Amino acid sequence: MITTHPSIMLGSYVLDEDRLPRDEFDIRLAPLREAMTREGHAATLIYGDAKEHEALAFFTNFIPRMRWAMAMIPAKGEPRLLISISSRDMPAMKAMTWIADVKSGWEWKWFEDHVAKLPAPGILATINLDMMTPLLFGQLSKSIDGVFTLAEADHVASKAREKHRPREIAMIRAAAKIGDAAGNAIAERWRAGDDVENAALAGERLARAMAAQDVRTLVSRDGGLTLEPYRARFDDRPKALLAYVAVKYMGYWAEAFVSLGGPAQKANTALDDMLKRFKPGAPIAASAHPALDGSAGHRIGLSLVEGPELRAGAEAPAAGVVYALRAGETDTGAGAVASAMVLPRGDGSFEILSRSVCA
Amino acid sequence: MPVENARMLAARAWLAENKLDGFVAFNDGQNSFLESNAVFVFADVRALGRSAVIVARDGASTLVAEPAFDDARLRELATTREAMGTDDFVGALRATLVRLGLDKANCATVGLSKQSRKLARAVGDMFSKPPRAEDNLSSHLARVRLPQELAASRKATWIAERGYERLLRSAKPGVREYELAADIYTYMKGIGAEDNFLLMSASQHNLAVRAAGGRVLEEGDIILGEITPCYQGQFAQICRTAVIGEASPTLRDKYALLQAAMRAGMDAARPGVPVAQATLAMNDVLTKAGYGDYCKPPHMRVRGHGLGITSSQPGDLHDESQTVFEEGMVFVMHPNQYIPETGYLMCGEPVVISHNGAISLSDRDAELDFVAA
Numbered sequence: 001m002i003t004t005h006p007s008i009m010l011g012s013y014v015l016d017e018d019r020l021p022r023d024e025f026d027i028r029l030a031p032l033r034e035a036m037t038r039e040g041h042a043a044t045l046i047y048g049d050a051k052e053h054e055a056l057a058f059f060t061n062f063i064p065r066m067r068w069a070m071a072m073i074p075a076k077g078e079p080r081l082l083i084s085i086s087s088r089d090m091p092a093m094k095a096m097t098w099i100a101d102v103k104s105g106w107e108w109k110w111f112e113d114h115v116a117k118l119p120a121p122g123i124l125a126t127i128n129l130d131m132m133t134p135l136l137f138g139q140l141s142k143s144i145d146g147v148f149t150l151a152e153a154d155h156v157a158s159k160a161r162e163k164h165r166p167r168e169i170a171m172i173r174a175a176a177k178i179g180d181a182a183g184n185a186i187a188e189r190w191r192a193g194d195d196v197e198n199a200a201l202a203g204e205r206l207a208r209a210m211a212a213q214d215v216r217t218l219v220s221r222d223g224g225l226t227l228e229p230y231r232a233r234f235d236d237r238p239k240a241l242l243a244y245v246a247v248k249y250m251g252y253w254a255e256a257f258v259s260l261g262g263p264a265q266k267a268n269t270a271l272d273d274m275l276k277r278f279k280p281g282a283p284i285a286a287s288a289h290p291a292l293d294g295s296a297g298h299r300i301g302l303s304l305v306e307g308p309e310l311r312a313g314a315e316a317p318a319a320g321v322v323y324a325l326r327a328g329e330t331d332t333g334a335g336a337v338a339s340a341m342v343l344p345r346g347d348g349s350f351e352i353l354s355r356s357v358c359a
Numbered sequence: 360m361p362v363e364n365a366r367m368l369a370a371r372a373w374l375a376e377n378k379l380d381g382f383v384a385f386n387d388g389q390n391s392f393l394e395s396n397a398v399f400v401f402a403d404v405r406a407l408g409r410s411a412v413i414v415a416r417d418g419a420s421t422l423v424a425e426p427a428f429d430d431a432r433l434r435e436l437a438t439t440r441e442a443m444g445t446d447d448f449v450g451a452l453r454a455t456l457v458r459l460g461l462d463k464a465n466c467a468t469v470g471l472s473k474q475s476r477k478l479a480r481a482v483g484d485m486f487s488k489p490p491r492a493e494d495n496l497s498s499h500l501a502r503v504r505l506p507q508e509l510a511a512s513r514k515a516t517w518i519a520e521r522g523y524e525r526l527l528r529s530a531k532p533g534v535r536e537y538e539l540a541a542d543i544y545t546y547m548k549g550i551g552a553e554d555n556f557l558l559m560s561a562s563q564h565n566l567a568v569r570a571a572g573g574r575v576l577e578e579g580d581i582i583l584g585e586i587t588p589c590y591q592g593q594f595a596q597i598c599r600t601a602v603i604g605e606a607s608p609t610l611r612d613k614y615a616l617l618q619a620a621m622r623a624g625m626d627a628a629r630p631g632v633p634v635a636q637a638t639l640a641m642n643d644v645l646t647k648a649g650y651g652d653y654c655k656p657p658h659m660r661v662r663g664h665g666l667g668i669t670s671s672q673p674g675d676l677h678d679e680s681q682t683v684f685e686e687g688m689v690f691v692m693h694p695n696q697y698i699p700e701t702g703y704l705m706c707g708e709p710v711v712i713s714h715n716g717a718i719s720l721s722d723r724d725a726e727l728d729f730v731a732a
Contacts, residue, residue: 012572092569208541
């Protein structure tokens with residue numbers, strides 16, 4: 001779901017080298033390095049910003065809290081990470097990545113200095129440079145004009161991330177536990193009589209206290225038919241609860257819908273049916289709930305929505321990829337959504353990482 | 360039909376002056392506490408995804424925003440004459456321009472250079488004549504707060520101060536930074552903060568403030584808080600310093616230095632005076648105390664800055680800025696500084712420019728505070 005993007009991501013993003021050691025990033029970078037050798041590229045530029053950074057985070061672990069960052073991975077030699085932030089804040093930023101050479105992107109000389117060390121003339125592969133602003137791209141183009149050309153390599157990143165890696169799945173599993181806890185807290189406060197905004201806030205509070213780096217919530221003020229972001233309205237207690245919570249932990253997202261009352265049982269049954277059919281090669285059925293816009297879910301991980309939504313006729317789910325699934329129902333002026341996070345296996349079975357409160 | 364806001368009226372006058380038929384203002388869904396959100400300025404609503412306000416000089420105004428499921432809220436809150444939620448942002452924007460006849464007219468764009476290249480290319484292709492880039496229009500038109508905006512800034516400041524009081528009550532040895540941040544962030548959200556640029560960290564010797572991490576608070580820690588809630592589109596920021604346990608005489612002396620710098624800056628910030636003059640007034644206090652070499656990054660960043668999301672004016676407070684203060688401008692002034700004897704210290708208030716200098720919006724200006732060990 002699209003939710004309100006905060007002005008800054010609050011939580012701790014310090015790289016945990018026990019969970020994500022350097023060798024993990026060597027493995028992740030291998031396809032990039034192979035592509036550079038194969039194509040004769042001098043380096044790969046990987047761009048990301050606070051809103052969308054899945055490729056950048058995959059290869060560097062760095063997630064911009066605000067503004068942008070760009071990794072420069074040379075075919076030979078040490079990489080550099082440019083971050084759009086003041087030099088005052090650099091020590092804290094360095095703790096978020098395995099890359100040792102981290103510089104402020106506000107001083108463009110650090111880009112030019114790095115490029116000057118590359119064999120020229122040549123080609124620079126690019127990942128996600130379409131997300132860059134025209135202003136920044138203009139500055140970059142001016143710096144390499146006549147020396148390097150650019151070659152889009154988004155497909156190389158996509159291929160490297162085709163399936164979730166085992167360490168990624170471990171992180172998503174940990175995020176799913178926090179998402180579950182947040183969902184349960186929302187349900188508990190609703191049952192205790194809280195309004196929908198305060199109930200969602202209780203879930204957010206718990207998730208953040210469990211070291212979630214980011215928490216997004218949506219609530220329904222009309223008993224489950226529509227979803228809205230936070231509005232500081234603390235008196236809405238419709239006849240049924242529908243809330244959405246997404247949590248990010250160590251860079252990885254998990255999400256859950258919470259439904260109490262309304263057609264919750266029907267939504268649960270619809271989710272059961274969906275899960276029975278959810279296997280590689282099987283067709284996707286669309287969700288009936290208006291707030292879900294026909295989507296039965298999506299891949300989830302370093303982005304809340306990785307890749308396209310699963311709509312009727314969508315590509316079949318792939319084994320080794322974590323999906324967030326949902327089934328929604330409406331009935332006599334109320335709505336409910338049941339959700340689960342699942343990991344299909346190659347043998348047609350799947351692991352349920354979490355299943356939301358829907359009763 | 361919704362009543363358009365005062366900024367829209369000013370924008371129409373600007374269109375007439377500049378002989379333009381219309382403009383399109385953009386936001387990419389990210390909210391920066393430092394920058395103008397052009398869509399909010401003209402439509403009074405923060406969209407979840409990408410959004411645009413299309414304004415025709417002859418009277419039409421339409422908000423187009425992602426996603427479709429947000430349609431009802433957008434229609435309820437937007438002060439443009441039309442509003443729609445869509446999952447096909449580019450298609451809906453193009454269709455609106457064609458319907459209003461603006462695709463073939465003389466138009467401007469606001470904030471397009473801050474969008475992705477992909478979107479900028481798509482927008483460029485929608486017009487038969489290249490639109491004129493007027494990226495600073497919203498920030499310029501909103502540079503002086505309207506009475507209701509100033510009231511919202513005061514409320515945001517009130518929330519920040521309550522958040523800090525909560526921090527002083529909740530901080531104690533053994534608590535992790537992120538647990539404390541979770542508590543005060545959600546507390547402020549519970550009293551109305553729709554967003555919050557919250558940096559809060561602690562150390563025995565801070566190099567700067569940063570986002571909360573996993574560090575466990577200890578006796579003798581200096582807790583730094585840059586608390587920046589947003590209320591009805593107005594961010595307000597307070598910068599605070601608290602010690603767990605007793606403060607040394609040196610720490611007290613150095614904090615008093617920051618307070619003196621703050622007072623000097625506030626006195627200097629008068630209508631018609633360039634930003635550089637107020638900045639130098641703050642730096643001068645620190646320089647006279649022997650810290651002139653530290654009045655630059657990485658030992659500090661700037662001496663204050665504008666507060667989004669209506670206007671970024673007067674911009675960063677640094678010693679080369681020739682931007683001139685105007686009565687009614689609201690921004691944060693903060694002589695936050697790394698001091699070798701104590702580490703980084705924070706002292707700052709949201710202020711409004713009056714004919715007599717800057718006036719703090721805080722009920723209680725920054726003091727060195729204490730938390731029981």
